[in-house]
Amino acid sequence: MYNNKVVVYTSGTFDMFHSNHLKMIEYARGLGDTLIVGVSTDELVCSYKRPPVIPFEERIEIIRALKYPDVVIPQRSLDHSALVKKLNIDVFVVGDDWTGKYDYLRDLGVTVFYFPYGEGVTSTKIKEDILNNYETMKKGHETKVNPDIVINREQE
Numbered sequence: 580m581y582n583n584k585v586v587v588y589t590s591g592t593f594d595m596f597h598s599n600h601l602k603m604i605e606y607a608r609g610l611g612d613t614l615i616v617g618v619s620t621d622e623l624v625c626s627y628k629r630p631p632v633i634p635f636e637e638r639i640e641i642i643r644a645l646k647y648p649d650v651v652i653p654q655r656s657l658d659h660s661a662l663v664k665k666l667n668i669d670v671f672v673v674g675d676d677w678t679g680k681y682d683y684l685r686d687l688g689v690t691v692f693y694f695p696y697g698e699g700v701t702s703t704k705i706k707e708d709i710l711n712n713y714e715t716m717k718k719g720h721e722t723k724v725n726p727d728i729v730i731n732r733e734q735e
Contacts, residue, residue: 581667585610588662589672589694590617590654592624593638594631599674601645603694607672608647610692615666616642617654627657663687 580586589607593600608614618639624631631638635653643651656662659671663684671684675693684691 580669581613584612585669586613586615586667587611587670587672588615588617588659588666588668590619591674592619592631593642594624594633596633596638596641599696603672603674603696604642604645604647606692606694607670610670610672613649614647615650615652615668616648617652617662618642619654623655623657659684660687663689 587607587610589604591600591603604614604616607616618635621631621635633641639651639653642648657680659668659681660683662668663671664687668689670690670692671681672692672694673681675695678693681691
């Protein structure tokens with residue numbers, strides 16, 4: 580708490596920004612007075628999964644353009660202990676795909692919420708769908724004859 584205001588922190592990669600990202604940020608906004616959103620740097624993301632499709636500089640600008648955050652910062656570590664102390668964070672919100680990972684923040688007096696993404700849209704699923712659709716489209720084009728190319732077999 581700072582100046583009698585509840586400080587909320589949420590973070591993510593926010594690659595291929597979609598509706599579940601927005602829902603989590605909106606949810607976090609409703610839990611306090613000041614919302615700080617951390618955007619994972621490319622280096623951090625690459626330390627535990629494949630690189631993001633959208634570069635960090637673009638992802639952070641997308642989050643800055645939203646109406647919900649008061650402050651948007653780079654997230655350089657998955658350990659939030661120092662950040663919690665430095666920014667006087669009272670509430671921490673993260674997607675439920677991280678359930679249990681941030682329980683240690685409770686020992687620092689932070690309320691931790693694991694936002695239920697539920698079924699539906701995820702960046703991973705979007706990437707898989709794009710790849711699958713591309714492979715399907717590619718197979719369809721490989722078997723089609725191009726009508727603009729006519730081979731006159733009689734002249735051979």
